[in-house]
Amino acid sequence: MDELIRLDRVSMAYGRAEQAVKAIEEVSISVAAGEFFAVVGPSGCGKSSLMKLISGLHPPLGGTLTVEGRPVTGPLKKVGMAFQNANLLPWRTAAQNVLLPLEIVQPHRSRLRAERAAYLDRARKLLDSVGLAGFTEKFPWQLSGGMQQRTSICRALIHEPEILMLDEPFGALDAFTREELWCTLRDVQARQKVTVMLVTHDLREAVFLADTVYVMSSRPGRIVKRCEVNLPRPRDLDVTYTQPFQDIVHELRTLIGRH
Amino acid sequence: MESRELAIKFGAPAAFTVGLFVVWEAVCRLFEVPLTILPAPSDVFAALWQYRAPIVDNSFVTLWTTLAGFLIATVFGLVLGIAVGWHRALYAGIYPVLVGFNSIPKVAVVPVLILWFGFGEIPAILTAFLISFFPIVVNVATGLATTEPELEDVLRALGASKLDIMRKVGIPRSFPYFFGSLKVAITLAFVGAVVSETVGSNKGIGKLMLDAQASFQVPIVFAGLIVLAVLGILLYAITAAVEKRFTGWAFRGQAAH
Numbered sequence: 001m002d003e004l005i006r007l008d009r010v011s012m013a014y015g016r017a018e019q020a021v022k023a024i025e026e027v028s029i030s031v032a033a034g035e036f037f038a039v040v041g042p043s044g045c046g047k048s049s050l051m052k053l054i055s056g057l058h059p060p061l062g063g064t065l066t067v068e069g070r071p072v073t074g075p076l077k078k079v080g081m082a083f084q085n086a087n088l089l090p091w092r093t094a095a096q097n098v099l100l101p102l103e104i105v106q107p108h109r110s111r112l113r114a115e116r117a118a119y120l121d122r123a124r125k126l127l128d129s130v131g132l133a134g135f136t137e138k139f140p141w142q143l144s145g146g147m148q149q150r151t152s153i154c155r156a157l158i159h160e161p162e163i164l165m166l167d168e169p170f171g172a173l174d175a176f177t178r179e180e181l182w183c184t185l186r187d188v189q190a191r192q193k194v195t196v197m198l199v200t201h202d203l204r205e206a207v208f209l210a211d212t213v214y215v216m217s218s219r220p221g222r223i224v225k226r227c228e229v230n231l232p233r234p235r236d237l238d239v240t241y242t243q244p245f246q247d248i249v250h251e252l253r254t255l256i257g258r259h
Numbered sequence: 260m261e262s263r264e265l266a267i268k269f270g271a272p273a274a275f276t277v278g279l280f281v282v283w284e285a286v287c288r289l290f291e292v293p294l295t296i297l298p299a300p301s302d303v304f305a306a307l308w309q310y311r312a313p314i315v316d317n318s319f320v321t322l323w324t325t326l327a328g329f330l331i332a333t334v335f336g337l338v339l340g341i342a343v344g345w346h347r348a349l350y351a352g353i354y355p356v357l358v359g360f361n362s363i364p365k366v367a368v369v370p371v372l373i374l375w376f377g378f379g380e381i382p383a384i385l386t387a388f389l390i391s392f393f394p395i396v397v398n399v400a401t402g403l404a405t406t407e408p409e410l411e412d413v414l415r416a417l418g419a420s421k422l423d424i425m426r427k428v429g430i431p432r433s434f435p436y437f438f439g440s441l442k443v444a445i446t447l448a449f450v451g452a453v454v455s456e457t458v459g460s461n462k463g464i465g466k467l468m469l470d471a472q473a474s475f476q477v478p479i480v481f482a483g484l485i486v487l488a489v490l491g492i493l494l495y496a497i498t499a500a501v502e503k504r505f506t507g508w509a510f511r512g513q514a515a516h
Contacts, residue, residue, distance in 0.1 A: 055416045077418040083409040091431055091508040103427060104417045139508065159417070167409075 003069075004162065004195055005031040005054060010063035011220075012046075012053050022220035023049040026063065029214060029223060031197075033162075036189055038198040038206035038213045042256055046221030047199040051165050054197065055079045067163075077105055079163045080156030084171040086148035088140040094151045095136040098123040101159045108159065126154045129191075130184050146177035150184060157188065164189075167199045179237055182208055190234065203249045203256075207231075208240055213248075215255045225255050298478040303485060306478035313467060318486055320462040321452055324380050325494070328387020329448035333441065336392040340399025344433070345425065350400065361393040365451055369458040383455040383463060390451035391444040398440035402433020435509035438502035445494045453487060464490075 007029050013020040023046040031037055039047045052058040053065065056076045065072045080101065088097045102108035102119060112119055124136045130150045140148055149169060156164055166185075170178040186209060189196055200206050206213045207229055215225040229248060231239055239245050280300045286292070287299035294302060307314065343350045365386055372382035406429050414424050456465025464483050471479035 052412070055412075057412055057416055075416050075418045077416070079416050081409075081413045081416055083413075085407070085409060087407050087410040087413070089428065089431070091434075091506075100414075100427065101417050104414055104419045104423055156413070165416075 002033045003030055004033040004035070004067065005029070006064075006066045007054075008064045010053065010065050011061045012049055012058060013061045014049075014058075020061075022061075024053065025220040025222050027221070027223050028063075029226070031195060031212075034193045034195055035212060036196045036198070036210045038200060038210035039216060040201060040203055040206050040213060040252060040256070041216030041221065042218045043201065045216045045218045047201075047216060048167050049221065050216075051081075051167055051197060051199055054163070055081065055165060076163070078161050079165055080159065080161035081165045081167070082149070082152045082156040082169050083166075084168040086140070086145075086152035088148055088151060088155075090140050093137045093139055094127060094132065094143065094147075095120055095123040097140070097151055098126060098154045098158050100155060105159050123154070123158060126158055127151065130154060130188065144177075145173055146181060149173060149181060153185065153188070157192070157194070160192075160194075162195060164194050164196045165199075166196065168201070169198075170202070170205065171200075178202075178205070183237065185209060186235065203252045204240055207245060207248050207252070208235060208237075213252060215252060218257070225252075227252060295475055295477050298481055302478045303481040306476070307482040307485065310479055310482065314464075314482065314486060317462060317464050317467045318490065320380065321383075321449075321456065321464045321487075322490060324383040324456075324463065325387050325445075325449045325452040328384045328389075328452060329391055329445055331384070331388045332392035332395060332444055332448060335388070336395025336440070336444070337399055337437065339392075340396040340433075340437075341403065341425070341430070343396060344400040344403025344429070345421070357393060357396060365390045366454055366458060369455050372455070373459045378459055378461050380460070380462070383452045383460055386455035387448040387451035390454075391448035394440045394443045394447070395437065398436040399433050402436035403429045406432055435502075435506040438498075438506050441498045442495060442502065445498045446491060449487075449491055449494060 007027050009026045009028050010024065011022065011026055012024040013022045015021055027050065029037075039050060041047055049058070053060055054067070054072070054076075056072045056074050056079075059073075067076060088094075089100070092100075099112075099119060102112055108119070127133070127136045127150075130153065132147060132150055132154075135143060135147060140151070143151065149172075153164075153166070153169065156166075169185075170181050173181065182205060185196075188194075189209075196209075198206065198209060210229055213227045213229060214223050215227065216222065217224045227248065231245060231248075284299050284301060287297060292299075298306075339353075343353055368389060369382060369386055372385050376382050376385070403425070406424070410428060411424055414427070419427075452463065453465040456463035457469055460466045464486055468480050468483035471477070471483065
């Protein structure tokens with residue numbers, strides 16, 4: 001498979017000069033196009049920083065970072081992001097919320113006004129595909145937490161990004177809703193073949209969804225382990241109760257440290 | 260809305276107001292309070308009717324100076340609020356000055372304004388403006404500052420400019436704050452206009468009351484107070500209605516079903 005993202009001994013820090021706090025130290029990873037990779041680790045280990053780095057929102061301190069072979073110097077524009085909080089705009093309906101990225105990125109930005117109906121249709125179709133048919137014209141406060149999160153993921157996907165970045169997207173949901181959304185995400189990724197970066201501290205979530213799981217150490221974050229999940233796809237929720245699955249989760253857990 | 264709810268919404272305040280006047284009237288009659296200290300409502304309303312022509316005349320002056328000052332404050336407050344909310348450095352620089360300026364009692368500024376612009380409506384308009392723009396600036400700036408950083412990341416990663424983020428997220432987000440502050444500002448503008456009229460003007464309800472007081476026509480003074488209260492409630496109600504019209508989404512509790 002083609003390599004999409006490459007980090008070669010990349011470090012990153014917040015703040016300037018002497019007061020700088022190192023968030024990430026000498027991280028080297030390589031991600032293939034269409035790969036689903038997860039980053040797990042203790043809180044504050046720099047998982048989210050890694051996301052900011054790859055998306056071009058924060059420059060690296062050292063090392064080389066390339067996406068599609070080109071060094072990253074600014075916002076990539078081909079990423080879609082979703083976070084723990086859905087962060088939907090309360091004055092817009094679900095469909096209008098999903099349209100937001102298209103109002104920013106070209107070429108949609110200049111076409112949107114003329115072809116608004118067609119674009120709204122596209123947003124509705126995407127919402128349908130994650131099980132939100134019938135809720136496209138609802139406002140965020142009329143949606144449950146899980147529905148809001150589905151909408152947020154649709155918003156991250158509408159401009160057909162190459163990389164979908166999810167920062168603990170299901171962290172605020174109850175266990176059943178969370179597992180439902182795992183399946184939604186699994187299907188979306190299988191359908192669209194998008195490269196997904198999932199930051200989480202739910203190890204079961206990481207193993208169920210990802211092809212590769214990276215374990216980071218506490219701050220400054222380093223990759224302490226790269227673990228390939230060789231469970232066959234498509235994966236069913238039942239797989240989470242099998243021995244091989246449990247073994248991987250257990251192994252990852254021991255790497256993260258004990259109490 | 261159900262008739263029961265309607266009764267509570269409009270009936271309760273009406274009953275309370277009427278009750279207040281009844282008690283007031285009773286106290287005045289029972290203790291035979293002199294007219295020059297506290298006139299009874301019946302005297303006040305009699306004065307209100309008798310002098311309706313000058314009262315209406317002066318009310319319009321007060322109303323228009325208030326609205327003119329309020330309008331300037333709205334535009335100025337919105338622009339300055341967006342500017343201050345946009346730039347951290349601008350915020351740091353301007354904010355202390357604003358707070359300092361706002362803590363000056365505006366009555367103290369009126370003589371200066373009269374010195375510059377003479378007696379008349381301009382000092383009243385300017386006082387109304389000066390007293391009412393501050394809450395608008397603060398609220399708009401706060402609204403802009405509360406944009407979620409994650410949402411900003413989502414948009415910045417797409418290559419959105421600061422202006423894009425402001426237009427799509429920041430400014431709409433600050434709308435409820437803005438309209439909320441208008442309710443405060445309109446009452447303040449009204450206070451400013453009347454204060455200025457009382458200190459030095461040739462027209463307006465404030466001036467009317469001042470003249471009545473000088474000639475011991477206390478019922479007219481109280482008639483003026485009642486007119487001010489009614490106008491104040493009216494102005495507030497109008498801005499509140501505008502607020503609801505434009506930021507219905509922020510009042511989801513009522514609109515949910």
